[in-house]
Amino acid sequence: MKVKSFFTKLFLFGFLFGTTLTYFGCQSKSKNNVDNEINQDMEKNDDFSNELNKTKQVFYSLPSPIETALLLKRAGAKFNEDYLNPVDNISKYTTQKSMALNLGVYSADLSFVSMFDQSQLSVKYLSATKKLADELGILNAVDQSIFKRMDSNIDNTDSLMEIISETFMNSDSFLKENDRTETAGILLVGGWIEGLYIATQIAKSTESNSEIIDRVIDQRLSLATLMSLLQEYQSNSDVKDILNQLKGIKVLYDKINISSSKTEAVTDSTGKTFIKSASKSSYKKEDINALFDKAIALRDSIVS
Amino acid sequence: MKKIIRIFVFIGLVSLIPMAGQAQCKTFAKKVCKLELLPYVHDGIYNATVLSEGETAELYKTFYSGQEYRIAICGAEELPPIHYQVLDAEKNVLYDNAKNNYSDTWDFKLESSQQLLISIQVETSDELSDEILSGCVSVLVGFMNQENTFDQN
Numbered sequence: 001m002k003v004k005s006f007f008t009k010l011f012l013f014g015f016l017f018g019t020t021l022t023y024f025g026c027q028s029k030s031k032n033n034v035d036n037e038i039n040q041d042m043e044k045n046d047d048f049s050n051e052l053n054k055t056k057q058v059f060y061s062l063p064s065p066i067e068t069a070l071l072l073k074r075a076g077a078k079f080n081e082d083y084l085n086p087v088d089n090i091s092k093y094t095t096q097k098s099m100a101l102n103l104g105v106y107s108a109d110l111s112f113v114s115m116f117d118q119s120q121l122s123v124k125y126l127s128a129t130k131k132l133a134d135e136l137g138i139l140n141a142v143d144q145s146i147f148k149r150m151d152s153n154i155d156n157t158d159s160l161m162e163i164i165s166e167t168f169m170n171s172d173s174f175l176k177e178n179d180r181t182e183t184a185g186i187l188l189v190g191g192w193i194e195g196l197y198i199a200t201q202i203a204k205s206t207e208s209n210s211e212i213i214d215r216v217i218d219q220r221l222s223l224a225t226l227m228s229l230l231q232e233y234q235s236n237s238d239v240k241d242i243l244n245q246l247k248g249i250k251v252l253y254d255k256i257n258i259s260s261s262k263t264e265a266v267t268d269s270t271g272k273t274f275i276k277s278a279s280k281s282s283y284k285k286e287d288i289n290a291l292f293d294k295a296i297a298l299r300d301s302i303v304s
Numbered sequence: 305m306k307k308i309i310r311i312f313v314f315i316g317l318v319s320l321i322p323m324a325g326q327a328q329c330k331t332f333a334k335k336v337c338k339l340e341l342l343p344y345v346h347d348g349i350y351n352a353t354v355l356s357e358g359e360t361a362e363l364y365k366t367f368y369s370g371q372e373y374r375i376a377i378c379g380a381e382e383l384p385p386i387h388y389q390v391l392d393a394e395k396n397v398l399y400d401n402a403k404n405n406y407s408d409t410w411d412f413k414l415e416s417s418q419q420l421l422i423s424i425q426v427e428t429s430d431e432l433s434d435e436i437l438s439g440c441v442s443v444l445v446g447f448m449n450q451e452n453t454f455d456q457n
Contacts (some may be wrong), residue, residue, distance in 0.1 A: 037414045059443065061365035064347040067447055071368055161345050161449060162391045168348030176350060218417040221366040225419060228364065260416065265398040272372075272411040275398060279369075279416035 008031075060229035062188045063222050065108035066164055068195035069115040075211040077202045079116035079197055079202070084109045085303045087128040092304070097238040100183045101302050103132040103171070104190020111164055112198060119154040126150060129167070138174050138184065182233040189242055190302060197299035202293040213288065217281050220253040245298055249296070252291040256283040329354060333442040337378035340408050344446030345454040355426045356438035357384055363422040363443050372413045372448035377401075377424060380439030384427040391421045 063071075085105050093099045110125035126147065146163060153159035175184035196219055203212040227246055233239045263277040329352040338346055351363060367373055379386040385406040390399040398420070401407050422443060429437055 048409060055358045055362055056355060057361040059351040059361065059363040061349050061351060061363055061445065062441075063368070064349050066345070067347050067368075067371070070447065070449065071371065074370065158345075158449060165348040169334070169346065172348065173333070173350035173352075174313050177330060184355045215368075218368055220368070221417060221419045225364050225366055263392045263394070263396055263398065263418070265412075271404075272413070273399060274413045275392075275412060275418070277392075277414070277416050277418065 016054070020210075023064075052170070060225045062192060062226055064168055064228070065104070065111040065191040065195060066115075066161055066168070068108065068191070068199075069111035071215055072112070072199055072202065072212070073115050073194070075215050076206070076208075077199075077212065078206075079118065080201070080205070081118075081121070083201045084112070084121075084125075085200045087124055089303055090128055090131060093132065093156070097186060097241075098184065098302075099132050099136050100186040101190035101193075101242075103129060103136060104187040104192070105194040105299075105303060106132060107164075107168060107171075107187075108191045108194035108198070109157065111161075114160040114164060115156075115159065117157055122154070122160060123147070123150060126167075133171055138171050182236045182239050185229050185233060185237060186242065189226060189230070190244075191304060192222060193295070193299050195219075196295045200295050204292060214281070216288075216291070217253075217256055217258075217283075220250075220256070220258075223250055223253060245301075249294050252287065252294055255287045256281055256291075305307070312416045320368045329440040329442065332378070332380060332440040333444065337376050337442040338445050340376035340378060341374055341444055341446035343448075344372075346444055346446050349445065350422045351444065352440055352442035353443045354438055355379075355383075355424075356436050357426050358436075360423065360425040361441065361443075362424070364419060364420070365445065366417060367412075367414055368417045369414050372411070372445045374409055374411050374448075375422065376409045376444045377422070377441070378408050378444075379426060379441045382437055383439045383441070384429045384437065386424060386441060387427050388422055388424045393419060393421075393422060395421075 085102065087106075090102070090106075093102045106125055106128045110122065110129055113121040113125055130146075146167060149163055150160065153163065171187065172184055175181065177188070196216065199212055199216050199219070203209045203216060206212060223246065227243065227250065230239050230243045230246070234243055258279060258280040258281050261277055263275060265273050265275050267273045316446045330350070333350060337352075353361060355361060373389070377386055377388050378416050386408075387402050387406065390410065390412075391397055391402075399410050399412070401410065404410075422444065424441065426441065
């Protein structure tokens with residue numbers, strides 16, 4: 001009896017010790033990453049830097065598919081269904097990685113068709129995102145009431161955007177709250193790649209395409225954020241694989257020269273601020289074409 | 305044996321506490337903070353966490369030229385004010401809400417696309433208390449779905 005009691009206590013001690021170690025191990029890993037970033041970055045703004053040493057959480061926020069679609073529309077993009085990943089491809093996606101990536105892809109396509117008032121395609125792509133969300137176990141992220149709301153707002157772009165934003169937030173928050181942050185990250189990669197793919201397709205098929213190319217070049221900033229996010233989860237083999245592919249795109253972005261002037265914030269009488277800072281890019285045509293080709297190849301490998 | 309079961313049940317319940325906090329944060333972000341974005345359209349990205357007084361969080365995001373944005377940073381009612389600063393890549397402060405009566409929101413637009421850092425801190429309470437206050441803090445970003453509403457001069 002005493003032996004049994006001893007082993008029971010030993011087991012409990014081991015369990016509690018292990019749990020405690022795991023918990024604090026995770027905490028200190030996160031803290032170390034944050035400290036490293038702070039040590040590298042913080043030279044100015046001393047008052048706030050003292051407080052940043054206690055940073056508890058770092059968020060890397062990527063452009064959502066809706067924002068990317070709006071940026072493309074504003075840059076003069078024209079709608080073309082050929083740019084989208086056909087919904088018939090959905091049966092090809094059977095692994096967690098391919099489902100998460102293509103949920104991002106279809107979310108981007110859904111945003112794109114809604115932004116360009118393609119109501120029938122909106123319903124089709126919403127169905128595709130719902131199917132993949134269900135298969136990924138994102139419960140209630142896309143419920144049936146969304147379809148009813150979509151039906152009754154089919155001609156109202158603003159309402160459709162609101163519905164898509166809500167659907168995306170439900171998926172994103174569900175994954176983050178259920179310790180599936182890696183999957184949330186992979187989903188965002190899929191959405192980002194599809195946005196970049198659509199932008200490159202538009203740039204290739206448009207004559208006066210300087211504004212679209214500027215938007216493609218802007219994506220280097222989001223790529224940096226995306227890679228920072230993924231680096232936190234590179235122990236996951238899917239994430240590591242995606243990260244390596246993104247590094248190939250980053251090498252090509254690094255060939256583009258960017259010069260920026262000093263930033264100045266000017267606030268108007270209504271409290272809105274305009275952040276002034278001129279930026280100029282220069283590149284060789286073959287380098288930008290190589291970037292386009294790389295983006296297209298990566299996207300094709302995701303959807304095929 | 306009953307004692308062991310009780311210990312496991314206790315451990316199980318304790319491990320659920322952070323999840324309950326996260327679920328509350330989602331509701332807080334959706335029901336409270338998202339409304340602060342109106343009339344801007346929420347970008348669909350969810351950022352929320354439980355913070356205690358004195359603790360900080362950071363958000364890195366690329367903001368694009370020509371787009372009008374609103375950042376909404378909201379803290380649960382029980383928390384002291386949320387102080388935040390928006391900094392550029394050179395760590396120059398572009399906005400400090402402490403100079404604007406701890407406003408929850410900030411509207412802005414950029415001449416050129418930039419990655420900005422939003423640095424958030426829960427202020428410490430002035431009241432003397434043994435209890436450290438904690439609660440949800442949510443950071444949401446919205447954009448204007450129509451052409452320029454800004455006076456750029």
